[in-house]
Amino acid sequence: MEEVLYISVPVSVAATWIATWKWIRKAPEVGLLGWDMHKPGRPKVPEIWTILFMVLIYMGMEHSGR
DSSP states (O other), rough: OOOHHHHHHHHHHHHHHHHHHHHHHHHHHOOHHHOOOOSSOOOEEEEEEEHHHHHHHHHHHHTTTT
């Protein structure tokens, strides 16, 4: 069982990292931006990336048998 974790955890982290960076670049193109209320100047930031993050984490846990 531990062997599966040695593979699935790094793959999940890598997939999350790649998908997050792609989403950060794609969100402005499709207009999914929101205001960051906690930074000076309230810059626009990509929205809904948390859902992507959660889906990828779930997929990693599903493949590890948890």
